Amino acid sequence: MAEVCSPLRPALIAGDKKPAGVTEDICRALLRPPSALWWGGFSVAFSLLLAGVAAVSYQIATGVGTWGLNTTVGWAFDITNFVFWVGIGHAGTLISAILFLFRQKWRTSVNRSAEAMTLFAVMCAGIFPIIHTGRPWLAYWLFPYPNFRGPLWINFRSPLAWDCFAISTYFLISAMFWYIGLIPDLATIRDRLQPGLRQRVFAILSFGWNGSYRVWQHYEVLYLLLAGLATPLVISVHTIVSWDFATAVIPGWHATIFPPYFVAGAIFSGIAMVLTLMIVARKAMGLEDYITHRHVDAMCKLLLLTSGIVALAYATEFFTAFYSGNTYEQFVFLNRARGPFAWAYWTMVGCNVFVPQLLWFRSVRRRLAIVFVLCILINVGMWFERFVIIVTSLHRDFLPSNWAGYQPTIVEVATLLGSFGLFFTCFLVFCRVLPVIAMGEVKAVLRHGKSHGEQA
Amino acid sequence: MEKHYWRSLAECENRGELAAAAEPEFAESPAREIEAGPSRRGFLKAAGFALAGGALAGCSRAPGEKAIPYAAQPEGLVAGRAQYYASTCGACTAGCGLLAKVRDGRPIKLEGNREQAISRGATCAAGQASILGLYDSYRLKQPLAGGKPATWEGVDRAVLEKMERIRAGGGAVRYLSETVTSPAKQAAIDRFLAQFRDARHVMYDAVSASAILDAHERTHGARVLPHYRFERADVIAAFDADFLGTWISPVEFARDYAARRMPPNMSWHVQFEGRLSLTGSKADRRIRTAPGEIAGRLAQLAAFIESNGAGGDDLAARLLQARGRSLVVCGVNDLDAQLWTNYINHLLGNYGATLDIERASLQRRGSDRDLADLLAELKQGQVAALFIDAVNPVADLPGVAGLDRIGLFVSFAGSVDETAERAHYICPDHHYLESWADAEPVAGLVSLTQPAIRPLGSTRAAIETLAAWSGHPAKAYDLIREYWKDRFDWDRALEAGFAEVPRTHAAAPRWIGRKPAPPAAATPGYAVDVYAAVGMPGGRHAYNPFLHELPDPITKTTWDNCALLSPAAAASLGVGDGDILRIEAGAAIEVPLLVQPGQHDQVVSVALGYGRKASERFANLGPRWINHKPTINANGRVGANAAPLLAFEHGLLRYQRGGAVVAKTGRRIELALTQTHHTLSVPKHLAPAGGEVRPIVREIAPAELGKPEHAETHEELWPDDHPYNGHRWGMAVDLNACNGCSACVIACQVENNTPVVGKDEVRRRREMHWIRIDRYYSGPPEDVRVAHQPMMCQQCDHAPCETVCPTLATVHSDEGLNQQIYNRCVGTRYCANNCPYKARRFNWFDYPREDRLANLLLNPDVTVRSRGVMEKCTFCVQRIQEAKIEARRNGAPVRDGEIHTACEQACPAGAIVFGDLNDPSSRVSRLAHDARQYRVLDELNVRPSVHYLKIVRDEKQQGEKHHG
Amino acid sequence: MNRRVLIGIFETEDAILEATEAARLRGLRIVDVFAPYAVHGLDHAMGLQRSKLPWVCLLLGLAGAAFKVWFEYWTTASDWPVNVGGKPWNSLPAFVPITFEVMVLFAGVSTVLAFFGMSRLWPGRKAVLLDGRITNDCFALVLEQDNAAFDVDEVEDFLRRHGAARVEEREQEVLR
Amino acid sequence: MKSRILSIVLGLGVAFSLMLLASRAAMFHLPGNHQDYEPVQPIAYSHRLHAGELQMQCQYCHFGAESSRHAGIPPANVCMNCHRTVTAPLGAVRAEDELAQKEKRAPRPVVSAELRKLYDAVESGRPVAWTRVHSLPDFVYFDHRAHVNASVACQQCHGPVETMERVRQVSDLSMGWCVNCHREANRTGIAGRRVNASTNCSTCHY
Numbered sequence A: 001m002a003e004v005c006s007p008l009r010p011a012l013i014a015g016d017k018k019p020a021g022v023t024e025d026i027c028r029a030l031l032r033p034p035s036a037l038w039w040g041g042f043s044v045a046f047s048l049l050l051a052g053v054a055a056v057s058y059q060i061a062t063g064v065g066t067w068g069l070n071t072t073v074g075w076a077f078d079i080t081n082f083v084f085w086v087g088i089g090h091a092g093t094l095i096s097a098i099l100f101l102f103r104q105k106w107r108t109s110v111n112r113s114a115e116a117m118t119l120f121a122v123m124c125a126g127i128f129p130i131i132h133t134g135r136p137w138l139a140y141w142l143f144p145y146p147n148f149r150g151p152l153w154i155n156f157r158s159p160l161a162w163d164c165f166a167i168s169t170y171f172l173i174s175a176m177f178w179y180i181g182l183i184p185d186l187a188t189i190r191d192r193l194q195p196g197l198r199q200r201v202f203a204i205l206s207f208g209w210n211g212s213y214r215v216w217q218h219y220e221v222l223y224l225l226l227a228g229l230a231t232p233l234v235i236s237v238h239t240i241v242s243w244d245f246a247t248a249v250i251p252g253w254h255a256t257i258f259p260p261y262f263v264a265g266a267i268f269s270g271i272a273m274v275l276t277l278m279i280v281a282r283k284a285m286g287l288e289d290y291i292t293h294r295h296v297d298a299m300c301k302l303l304l305l306t307s308g309i310v311a312l313a314y315a316t317e318f319f320t321a322f323y324s325g326n327t328y329e330q331f332v333f334l335n336r337a338r339g340p341f342a343w344a345y346w347t348m349v350g351c352n353v354f355v356p357q358l359l360w361f362r363s364v365r366r367r368l369a370i371v372f373v374l375c376i377l378i379n380v381g382m383w384f385e386r387f388v389i390i391v392t393s394l395h396r397d398f399l400p401s402n403w404a405g406y407q408p409t410i411v412e413v414a415t416l417l418g419s420f421g422l423f424f425t426c427f428l429v430f431c432r433v434l435p436v437i438a439m440g441e442v443k444a445v446l447r448h449g450k451s452h453g454e455q456a
Numbered sequence B: 001m002e003k004h005y006w007r008s009l010a011e012c013e014n015r016g017e018l019a020a021a022a023e024p025e026f027a028e029s030p031a032r033e034i035e036a037g038p039s040r041r042g043f044l045k046a047a048g049f050a051l052a053g054g055a056l057a058g059c060s061r062a063p064g065e066k067a068i069p070y071a072a073q074p075e076g077l078v079a080g081r082a083q084y085y086a087s088t089c090g091a092c093t094a095g096c097g098l099l100a101k102v103r104d105g106r107p108i109k110l111e112g113n114r115e116q117a118i119s120r121g122a123t124c125a126a127g128q129a130s131i132l133g134l135y136d137s138y139r140l141k142q143p144l145a146g147g148k149p150a151t152w153e154g155v156d157r158a159v160l161e162k163m164e165r166i167r168a169g170g171g172a173v174r175y176l177s178e179t180v181t182s183p184a185k186q187a188a189i190d191r192f193l194a195q196f197r198d199a200r201h202v203m204y205d206a207v208s209a210s211a212i213l214d215a216h217e218r219t220h221g222a223r224v225l226p227h228y229r230f231e232r233a234d235v236i237a238a239f240d241a242d243f244l245g246t247w248i249s250p251v252e253f254a255r256d257y258a259a260r261r262m263p264p265n266m267s268w269h270v271q272f273e274g275r276l277s278l279t280g281s282k283a284d285r286r287i288r289t290a291p292g293e294i295a296g297r298l299a300q301l302a303a304f305i306e307s308n309g310a311g312g313d314d315l316a317a318r319l320l321q322a323r324g325r326s327l328v329v330c331g332v333n334d335l336d337a338q339l340w341t342n343y344i345n346h347l348l349g350n351y352g353a354t355l356d357i358e359r360a361s362l363q364r365r366g367s368d369r370d371l372a373d374l375l376a377e378l379k380q381g382q383v384a385a386l387f388i389d390a391v392n393p394v395a396d397l398p399g400v401a402g403l404d405r406i407g408l409f410v411s412f413a414g415s416v417d418e419t420a421e422r423a424h425y426i427c428p429d430h431h432y433l434e435s436w437a438d439a440e441p442v443a444g445l446v447s448l449t450q451p452a453i454r455p456l457g458s459t460r461a462a463i464e465t466l467a468a469w470s471g472h473p474a475k476a477y478d479l480i481r482e483y484w485k486d487r488f489d490w491d492r493a494l495e496a497g498f499a500e501v502p503r504t505h506a507a508a509p510r511w512i513g514r515k516p517a518p519p520a521a522a523t524p525g526y527a528v529d530v531y532a533a534v535g536m537p538g539g540r541h542a543y544n545p546f547l548h549e550l551p552d553p554i555t556k557t558t559w560d561n562c563a564l565l566s567p568a569a570a571a572s573l574g575v576g577d578g579d580i581l582r583i584e585a586g587a588a589i590e591v592p593l594l595v596q597p598g599q600h601d602q603v604v605s606v607a608l609g610y611g612r613k614a615s616e617r618f619a620n621l622g623p624r625w626i627n628h629k630p631t632i633n634a635n636g637r638v639g640a641n642a643a644p645l646l647a648f649e650h651g652l653l654r655y656q657r658g659g660a661v662v663a664k665t666g667r668r669i670e671l672a673l674t675q676t677h678h679t680l681s682v683p684k685h686l687a688p689a690g691g692e693v694r695p696i697v698r699e700i701a702p703a704e705l706g707k708p709e710h711a712e713t714h715e716e717l718w719p720d721d722h723p724y725n726g727h728r729w730g731m732a733v734d735l736n737a738c739n740g741c742s743a744c745v746i747a748c749q750v751e752n753n754t755p756v757v758g759k760d761e762v763r764r765r766r767e768m769h770w771i772r773i774d775r776y777y778s779g780p781p782e783d784v785r786v787a788h789q790p791m792m793c794q795q796c797d798h799a800p801c802e803t804v805c806p807t808l809a810t811v812h813s814d815e816g817l818n819q820q821i822y823n824r825c826v827g828t829r830y831c832a833n834n835c836p837y838k839a840r841r842f843n844w845f846d847y848p849r850e851d852r853l854a855n856l857l858l859n860p861d862v863t864v865r866s867r868g869v870m871e872k873c874t875f876c877v878q879r880i881q882e883a884k885i886e887a888r889r890n891g892a893p894v895r896d897g898e899i900h901t902a903c904e905q906a907c908p909a910g911a912i913v914f915g916d917l918n919d920p921s922s923r924v925s926r927l928a929h930d931a932r933q934y935r936v937l938d939e940l941n942v943r944p945s946v947h948y949l950k951i952v953r954d955e956k957q958q959g960e961k962h963h964g
Numbered sequence C: 001m002n003r004r005v006l007i008g009i010f011e012t013e014d015a016i017l018e019a020t021e022a023a024r025l026r027g028l029r030i031v032d033v034f035a036p037y038a039v040h041g042l043d044h045a046m047g048l049q050r051s052k053l054p055w056v057c058l059l060l061g062l063a064g065a066a067f068k069v070w071f072e073y074w075t076t077a078s079d080w081p082v083n084v085g086g087k088p089w090n091s092l093p094a095f096v097p098i099t100f101e102v103m104v105l106f107a108g109v110s111t112v113l114a115f116f117g118m119s120r121l122w123p124g125r126k127a128v129l130l131d132g133r134i135t136n137d138c139f140a141l142v143l144e145q146d147n148a149a150f151d152v153d154e155v156e157d158f159l160r161r162h163g164a165a166r167v168e169e170r171e172q173e174v175l176r
Numbered sequence D: 001m002k003s004r005i006l007s008i009v010l011g012l013g014v015a016f017s018l019m020l021l022a023s024r025a026a027m028f029h030l031p032g033n034h035q036d037y038e039p040v041q042p043i044a045y046s047h048r049l050h051a052g053e054l055q056m057q058c059q060y061c062h063f064g065a066e067s068s069r070h071a072g073i074p075p076a077n078v079c080m081n082c083h084r085t086v087t088a089p090l091g092a093v094r095a096e097d098e099l100a101q102k103e104k105r106a107p108r109p110v111v112s113a114e115l116r117k118l119y120d121a122v123e124s125g126r127p128v129a130w131t132r133v134h135s136l137p138d139f140v141y142f143d144h145r146a147h148v149n150a151s152v153a154c155q156q157c158h159g160p161v162e163t164m165e166r167v168r169q170v171s172d173l174s175m176g177w178c179v180n181c182h183r184e185a186n187r188t189g190i191a192g193r194r195v196n197a198s199t200n201c202s203t204c205h206y
Helices: A019-031 A036-062 A077-101 A105-131 A136-142 A159-192 A197-205 A213-246 A258-285 A293-324 A327-338 A342-360 A362-366 A368-395 A410-433 A439-444 B002-015 B018-025 B038-045 B049-059 B125-129 B152-169 B183-194 B210-220 B250-259 B278-282 B291-306 B314-321 B335-347 B368-380 B462-469 B476-484 B490-496 B545-549 B567-573 B613-620 B743-751 B759-763 B800-804 B877-889 B902-906 B923-928 B958-962 C013-025 C042-046 C053-079 C092-118 C152-161 D002-025 D047-053 D076-083 D090-102 D113-124 D144-149 D154-158 D175-188
Strands: B082-088 B097-103 B106-112 B172-177 B199-203 B225-228 B235-239 B268-273 B285-288 B326-330 B355-361 B383-389 B408-411 B437-442 B445-449 B498-500 B526-531 B563-565 B579-585 B587-595 B603-607 B647-649 B652-654 B656-668 B729-734 B772-778 B785-791 B810-812 B818-820 B912-916 B946-949 C004-010 C029-034 C139-144 C164-171
Touching (some): A019 A159, A019 A410, A019 A439, A036 A105, A077 A105, A077 A159, A077 A213, A077 A368, A077 A410, A105 A136, A105 A258, A105 A410, A105 A439, A136 A159, A159 A439, A159 C092, A213 A258, A213 A368, A213 C042, A213 C092, A258 A293, A293 A342, A293 A362, A293 A368, A327 A342, A342 A368, B082 B437, B106 B743, B152 B383, B152 B408, B172 B368, B183 B199, B183 B476, B199 B368, B210 B225, B210 B335, B235 B291, B291 B314, B291 B335, B291 B526, B314 B326, B326 B335, B355 B437, B368 B383, B368 B652, B476 B490, B490 B498, B545 B613, B545 B743, B567 B587, B743 B902, B912 B923, C004 C152, C013 C029, C029 C042, C053 C092
Parallel strands (some): B082 B445, B172 B199, B172 B383, B383 B408, B526 B603, B729 B946
Antiparallel strands (some): B082 B097, B097 B106, B526 B656, B563 B603, B579 B656, B647 B652
């Protein structure tokens, strides 16, 4: 039967919910017309998206020269944004897959939206490797496809080629994982809707799910398998992203610590983003019972942990540089801390190392407003981490004659904002049309932390 | 397709209407997308997805492209095969021999003529760039009368009739030209002027050597310019003479100088100057000296030498040791200084040894005194007729007035410049590549110029015009042929490009001078110093975008001339780079400041030749996008004209004058520098212990010669995977020979179709030159050392760029080349990021190539890169391919020295050597095993194929020298 | 011929578990159980054997990996060896990342397809529902009247004893 | 309203392109592949006649092939080497002779219509604008010298030109086609001789 757990442990789901109640709560949000708040958020997000579209189309029509790059600094905002968004994506998979494997029941109320977030983040990320090329219309050359050139394939030694495979695999697997999870809920909604267009759409999307346990059995196994696949996948993805830099010869990039460092950073920023969204959604959609303080608390602790790892990575980098005796390497780090981009470096350290320390205090963890602000700061910090790694390493490399500066143009900034626009537009639409909380899974854990006595 | 345009073009050229024909020919210019068919490209651009299918299908048919053969093919011409015509460079009066490479009727590249004594295979940056002048769309296509297009008949009639009246009235006729090195032309001018009673031929040089000529008139009784022989000099003392950069005959001097700077037995060179010049940057010892002090210094040196080295002056001692093997040169246009120079050379017995006045140089013959007189006459309106040939006095000189009071004012200018626009008639001369001409740069050496292409417009050689106006019209060819008849074998000379003729002077002039009077004391305050920049040796090149975008070898500025101040001086004024200064010396000009280490604290230097009308055309140069900034300055031109700062003093044009006032205006502009960090040492507060200075450029003292430092050898991990069995191309760059003159940069740009990107892009650090010259300072700013390092793709065997390219667009050839395949590149820029030398260049935009005429310069053997594509030095692979295929055709292997990369070919110092590292006897592999050899960033184990040779500098006092 | 089935509708998770268990022990043939969410232990209660999906996942994963390794070797070292940065023709370590990704891709996609196949789900398939609340909050146990010995009333009574809220008798057709 | 117009336009576009595709489906090639291209030339010059029947050497007219990157289109004066005297097909000349004999008069010169165009070109000095058949993209540098001197037969790439009335592009001239021929040559050699047909990128791309 249901797990035995101590009565002391607070309930996962507050309020004495019954399955029907769950269905009721979640679906209500979908069936009632969008609130003014939603419209507000949507219009902001969508206008950002439009700005981004304008910027990108202008850049593609005119040339990468419309970015502030130069011969020395060949990457800046583009790849920074790419790594940033991939990182954001990772939390979703972490929560839905890794926590699933670790049997962390509390994930059930957040995993759906976390996975959605993953998808949208990976979409945003995927755009940048394409538009950062000089000839985006030829970006498909990055994939090996049969051709009349000899045939000539691609360079499987290039981390960028690895990226293409990693990102597209990651997107596909996450999408499937997410959709598989959705099917039962789609069916639930289908069966609550009055016949009509909407009902027909859900009927199609729900694959004719009818709750047969013979299917449920396969389903459970499948879900476990996907979780099992997604877990190493998510780690491999950011490892590969980090290899974009680690395999290069440029001091500040050429570092073996990158994979763990990047994965931790990714999860760090991802969790922060999930929290940001959750805290808003919770208020806006009245899901206080489902996303309880316990959830927030758990995630804050995760933040604390990953922040620790990231801090350790920063320290290690400096130590390696110092210990290596390689003066080029040493210079890069001195240059980060005291050079022209010191402000970026210290923003990064401040937001990623010092700010999260507040989370040691329960009182802080309990105050959602503060947590919200912290999460925003952490995301800023993590964006700057990538910026620092890329730009400060490039702008002053081996030959002093090459040393140059970097200044973003309006086009670049608009593109960055545009990616946020895309992300939030997608997320807001998602909140409106699909269940933000996995009803099926929540129902299964309803009685968590309730002793049988009170439950009977 | 590019390659075939030419065939049809050549055909048009046959009809002699290339310029006109160029228009339709280039309806789609060669600057074409590197993409399959044009329709494919259209489809890429077209947004309408729905129609893509149609376009796609449409693509499967070839465009109805025409292939037009000759109607009657000229003898010996085969489409696609280059021909070389021996000629003479017209970029300045030095008279370097050239070979003009003509491809299907179009001259596309200039190469030095190895046989000819002045060039000996090399050229300077300006010479390399001067080919663009041929395709200058601003050149006049027919004569102008009163600013209106006219016919030659009309102009001739009008001018002759006006001349008739003047001849009757006995008015003064003046012919103003630069130094005429062409004897035939001189004769024509004389014949022409002979028709008049009061006629005078006035010659002046924008950068005058008049003082030297005058001084020799005093000391040797003949107004001669010695032929300086640096290759014979063991000790060189140069006083403000930039003989490697711009002075008289830089290519020849650079070559001679480099020849004597080969370790171990190197010449010793000391430079006295106020501005850090190219020459100063190579000197063993450099002593900052204000222009005013030069004469004093010379007098002092003379004293030491007279007293046989008493006073223990190191220089005097060295000079005395090298009597007859030493050379003292002075570039100051001041009679005192020059008299003292002659006196010292006389004392040292250098005349006849290192200074040849028997076969004197004829490269500078201008007389400032005559010029001054002429200007005076003009002011008083005493000139009835003025003929101006190849000079632009209005822009070159201060205080030119009264031009509108001339009865007949004729200019031979090729395009409308500041002077020509005020002339009554402009009778445009040919570009030198279109014309027959001769030149005698040094007495006894006749260098011939033959047309490499039919004239693009209906222009006429000045010599023909003169002949027509002297009453017996003739073709230039006949005039020259006639002049030299039975002096040498014409055909052989034409083939060789030059001929030696028996000496013209009877006997060498003897020393008749005596010890000069002690020089006047220097005037206090700032001295303004107007100089000719290496990249812009005179205003005549102001039309040339290649030269404007060429970073000055010392200042690294482009698209501007700056006021150079020493760091101390700048600090005292509280100004920094880019602050606009107001320099007042008589007249006033405003130029941006550039802080220049090595500059004398009391000297402010400004370059000549900027702020010309010709540069107005660059208003919208470069890619156009929202943040684009114009290439020109507020005055609508590139840079500011420094001519107002010049002045005549005792009949000499003074380029350096005391008593200048320098003030800040409060305005500032952002300079377009290609290098912003100027030393090999990293900023103090960022310097890790032991990493303060980077060993990118290495310098040793003569004593350390022959001691190779041990370079760590890395094991090859996969020796069998990449055996280089055939050729293995490599390069060696002798940093000791390289003087930074940048001829290689332009040569590379012309050879490889590298675009000009404009000031704004350079400001953004996006210049496209495939080879750049890194300039590093060391030592304190008041006594700065300079190192020049040509830096191009190092063609690494373990190229970091290759591993990271996802599309295999850059891979290694089995001959050791790092290949870049433009059409496969999608432009991720990953390779450039991962290049430790940052030798790769990215096409940030489709760089405009609207000027269809200028497009005729494009090298058909090199793809024109499109937007979004990475490019870089290829070791001129097109030349390698050509040589290999030809060798195979002739059944002989490629011999060492058969392939010259464009940079190597142009280098006056012979600093760059290209060849086969697998051939142990090749020059390059010998240099690759030289004791001075090192490879930049060798520790990365990227295995560059470019070997550098260390700089050798002898800074010690002679005393220490022996036990040094 | 058309068989008839007996359907017991239950309200709670515990009830359905008990009933199913009991039914199996009683030797009744359980056609299927319908539930709004995955009830733990129900598969044991029904006596289902383990799913074959893990095998699909493993085998196609390995197949994908094997294919990719071969493909990378063939393209890079065998078919057209190109010297890239002096790296060996066969840079096996550099092939690992993509191999891994492709393995995961193959495993994932094939498992999902296999799942849809096994459980006969596809977009737009008409869902057969015993009760509108099945996907919401109620459970159904479907027993087959396999032989004449099957006593409807007795079984109905049995189901009620195990807390069935409602018991219906229907044609077999109701299920696929 | 606008959207409707847009969708109509798009619809038409799709229909149009489908039509195009359908019409071309038969001879569909990937973009840039011009195989089977057989344009009409300004003068109906017959390679079958000249290279086939008359057995003229290719390089008699395309004399660039041995010494230059381009084989070259023969200038009119090369044609005139023969066509100064040959002004019409033999048959036409004979017919005129017989006719003349019948009519007891000196035969008139016969000039075929096609050759008339050539003579006009020569007289006017305005060259014949042939339509290019084989053309490679700008970024490919094919060199006839290298191949001719390695005794690669013209037909290897250009197909049996001597049988073609009008020249057709036989091979697809794709990169794979070049590369595979190079590989083949390296394996088997050409005309019994070992050759080094490089497959370096910079053999053709620079």
